[in-house]
Amino acid sequence: MTPRVATVLSARDWERHLVAHAREAATLRLVLRAFRPEDVSAARPELDVVVAGSETAWVTGARIASWRRSGLAVIGIHPRGDSPARTRLEDAGADQVLADDVPPETIAHAAVSLGPAGPETRSSDPAGPVILVAGPRGAPGRTEMALALAWELGVGERRPILIDLDTAAPSLAIRLGVPPRPDVRDAIEGNHLSGHLPDAAIHRIGPIDLVVGSHREGSTPATPGELEDLVSSAAPGHSAVVLDPGPLIGDEHMVRSADRALLVVEGSPTGIVRAARVAAAWMGPLPSLILNRVPPRRRDDIVCAARRWTGLEPEAIIPHLPAVASAARRGDIPIRALRKTLSPLAGVPA
16 A cells, blocks of 8 residues: 655755655655644544654654654654764654655655554553543642542553643642652653653552642743643553643643543532533533532532533532542542542443
């Protein structure tokens, strides 16, 4: 079969020559000339090979590793004589690394050899699902739900990983009493260089791995591409990746890229109004609605209002449980009752 190829747009001659060769010859099919990393992600189902030059700033080790984990072959191009650039591409795991002065026929031949007939699996570790635990502003209980879900998933040999992506008020480090560093920014920077989530950035707590949020003042927020790369590098070898992103407005890159989503809503009129705004802007897998801290005497009213204003059927209804807040204050593990309530949503046997 003819390989389906994307090039990363470059001002250097190799990219222009390869595009011209692809248009003249029938050895490969040029699907995309990518200007942004998101372009490649959007076209992923139609691609077999990405050809990218080291001169492009966002062609990092993390990006190359992410492409390969998703099943794409990668051909890295570097300026002739630029040994550091060649080494970066090789260390990131590019399938082939070529100098930028080779004939376009050579690059095309490499694409053919790596195309549909090439390696079927580029990651030796199976990747667990990405589960987003989202919610509106107002502290509906996202972090406690994310922690309880991750803890319940921590069975068997493969551990889940919980990542705190809340940029406004990251709280998992405080909740579990672990040091604030290394944090998610360290994980992103290490992944950027090596293409792998560094072990040094992971805190191991009970049955879960944890990447805590960043409390550093003035640090630059992570870009969508950096977050995508981090999640991609965390998924292999873990039973699941659970994300606590903080308050959402609905249409976020993380929402669209998750395999499963939970929408945590405070069981009150204010909580439902806030959740309705998130649900209206939602762009991703249909979330499982979690009603939290529901007053027992108003249970039916809250459920009816949630159905009406979010358009979702509640899949878990959690009453006000003082033991949940007590465990959080003490830094204890999530209480068993909460974990068991959430376990069916992740496919964990009760």
